[in-house]
Amino acid sequence: MTSFDRVMSIFTGDIPDLRPVVPQIFGFTARLNGYRVNQYVTDGKVLADSQLRTRREMGYDILYAFADLLVEAEAVGCKLHYNEDAYPHLLAPVLQDLDSLEDLPLPNPEKDGRMPVLIEAARLLRGHVRNECIIAACVVGPITLASHLMGIERFLYKLIDEPAKVNKLLDYTEKVVEIYGSELLRAGAHCLIVFDPVSSPDVIPSSYFLKFESERLKRLYKHFSFLGSPISWISIAGPTQRIIPHYKESGINLATIDYEVSISEALSLSKGIVINGNLKPYDFVSDNPEDIKEKTEACLREAEGRGSFIIGTGCEIPLEARPDNIMAFVQASRGLQ
Amino acid sequence: MDVAFQLRDLVEAIIKGEAEAAVVIAHSLLQQDIPCESIIENGLTEALRFLDTKCTNEEFNLLEIMLAGRAMVSVLDEVIAPRLLFNPPLSSNKTIVIGTIKGDIHDLGKQIVRTLFRARGFRVIDIGKDVEPVDFVRVAIIEGASYIGVSSLLTLNIPFIREIKRILRNEGVNNIKVIAGGAAIQQARPEDLDVDYIAKDAFDALHYLNRDLKE
Numbered sequence: 442m443t444s445f446d447r448v449m450s451i452f453t454g455d456i457p458d459l460r461p462v463v464p465q466i467f468g469f470t471a472r473l474n475g476y477r478v479n480q481y482v483t484d485g486k487v488l489a490d491s492q493l494r495t496r497r498e499m500g501y502d503i504l505y506a507f508a509d510l511l512v513e514a515e516a517v518g519c520k521l522h523y524n525e526d527a528y529p530h531l532l533a534p535v536l537q538d539l540d541s542l543e544d545l546p547l548p549n550p551e552k553d554g555r556m557p558v559l560i561e562a563a564r565l566l567r568g569h570v571r572n573e574c575i576i577a578a579c580v581v582g583p584i585t586l587a588s589h590l591m592g593i594e595r596f597l598y599k600l601i602d603e604p605a606k607v608n609k610l611l612d613y614t615e616k617v618v619e620i621y622g623s624e625l626l627r628a629g630a631h632c633l634i635v636f637d638p639v640s641s642p643d644v645i646p647s648s649y650f651l652k653f654e655s656e657r658l659k660r661l662y663k664h665f666s667f668l669g670s671p672i673s674w675i676s677i678a679g680p681t682q683r684i685i686p687h688y689k690e691s692g693i694n695l696a697t698i699d700y701e702v703s704i705s706e707a708l709s710l711s712k713g714i715v716i717n718g719n720l721k722p723y724d725f726v727s728d729n730p731e732d733i734k735e736k737t738e739a740c741l742r743e744a745e746g747r748g749s750f751i752i753g754t755g756c757e758i759p760l761e762a763r764p765d766n767i768m769a770f771v772q773a774s775r776g777l778q
Numbered sequence: 779m780d781v782a783f784q785l786r787d788l789v790e791a792i793i794k795g796e797a798e799a800a801v802v803i804a805h806s807l808l809q810q811d812i813p814c815e816s817i818i819e820n821g822l823t824e825a826l827r828f829l830d831t832k833c834t835n836e837e838f839n840l841l842e843i844m845l846a847g848r849a850m851v852s853v854l855d856e857v858i859a860p861r862l863l864f865n866p867p868l869s870s871n872k873t874i875v876i877g878t879i880k881g882d883i884h885d886l887g888k889q890i891v892r893t894l895f896r897a898r899g900f901r902v903i904d905i906g907k908d909v910e911p912v913d914f915v916r917v918a919i920i921e922g923a924s925y926i927g928v929s930s931l932l933t934l935n936i937p938f939i940r941e942i943k944r945i946l947r948n949e950g951v952n953n954i955k956v957i958a959g960g961a962a963i964q965q966a967r968p969e970d971l972d973v974d975y976i977a978k979d980a981f982d983a984l985h986y987l988n989r990d991l992k993e
Binding site for chain 2: 524527530531593594597598600601642643644645646649700721722723724726727759760761
């Protein structure tokens with residue numbers, strides 16, 4: 442069975458040959474292979490090479506065409522600061538007020554910012570593995586992109602003070618995500634993960650997720666499914682118990698949860714969608730392989746017999762993680778000594 | 779209207795994040811010769827207590843806290859501070875230096891901490907974001923601070939957080955406690971960061987400070 446089939450078996454109800462293992466592993470792969478993180482986020486060849494080599498060494502079941510959460514924001518005009526061996530960060534938001542929204546362009550994914558880098562990465566990964574392994578590309582949710590464009594503090598205040606204008610901004614960010622996501626799928630990604638940290642109930646009330654974001658996600662996932670994506674994947678960290686029951690109506694069929702939600706609780710709330718999680722990412726830095734093995738086994742015991750579960754991490758494995766911990770996680774997940 | 783009712787309305791306006799309404803009510807209370815201290819204790823502090831309970835029950839989110847914080851700052855800046863001729867309404871003479879650690883420019887959480895601590899009577903010196911560890915120590919010593927509050931959203935910056943205690947020790951300073959907060963480091967332990975306490979949120983940090991001050 443290929444990695445692709447192994448992951449898809451969880452959706453179809455078939456019995457996999459091995460338990461599928463899907464951690465979130467991005468810039469770490471660069472460091473493991475002697476690249477600087479800056480090279481990884483700006484060069485599609487480096488990104489693809491890092492992803493392919495690390496998966497080959499560790500043996501998990503996923504490849505990512507993903508750099509960082511600021512690709513869309515940069516493509517429409519936000520300035521970033523690039524760090525030599527860390528992810529870039531936002532220097533300044535591009536949108537000073539909601540009235541200047543009309544000045545913002547829609548991106549051309551073939552030439553704007555680093556969108557071409559990620560598109561090249563998706564194309565290279567697909568060329569290498571074809572349909573042997575799922576290639577997940579990543580976009581940010583409309584709310585998260587809006588917060589990057591305005592600055593999160595100003596955006597959150599506007600959400601309360603000028604909701605009608607914020608909705609226009611979200612119409613725009615939804616379109617940006619649709620354009621970019623569509624191009625990633627055309628380039629070879631099998632599916633898209635929507636990362637949406639600002640939709641976390643840690644940041645906005647769950648009612649705001651339903652009011653401002655879930656319909657937009659539904660439209661996006663419908664569009665991406667139409668383009669052939671078999672998986673509609675969301676990744677929101679934090680205490681997501683109140684929004685998980687609404688994922689299914691947004692068209693989501695795979696949700697990554699972090700350690701703030703127990704696996705059994707997520708499976709009970711999720712109405713049959715597949716749950717992915719939820720080892721603590723920082724444990725891969727601070728623990729040793731024996732601890733990781735125990736925690737992985739505890740996760741698996743919690744999900745035992747409940748079907749719709751793929752073991753993984755609740756969020757990105759940190760850049761400074763110990764490689765032997767990741768190896769221990771994969772081996773324990775597979776049931777190997 | 780009865781003063782008790784107006785104070786209750788002030789608490790409610792702050793909790794709902796209605797800054798303009800909170801300022802109007804606070805002005806009205808002052809015009810009725812209600813002392814600033816009473817507005818702080820029975821209005822702002824009471825609102826903080828309510829938010830604290832919500833926080834403890836994990837029913838809060840950043841947006842609600844931000845809105846309540848904005849309302850509280852509006853009352854402090856527009857109503858209380860002018861009346862006190864800019865003498866801050868301190869109930870404690872303790873100083874805390876806060877900042878976001880080197881390599882991190884996220885400062886929203888820090889701003890909430892600044893607002894809440896200020897409302898609770900601490901002297902808060904905010905030294906900004908992307909701050910070198912040595913600058914936390916330098917400012918804390920110059921300002922006679924009892925605490926350093928360091929914020930980070932990224933695990934990548936943990937080595938810089940660890941530096942703070944090391945520099946304090948090198949300088950022979952052992953009476954400044956270091957409190958860390960921020961999303962990613964919630965997964966770490968105090969010994970990982972070499973800090974005195976890792977606060978779950980702004981209220982948890984306040985509780986720590988209050989406990990520490992009683993000791």
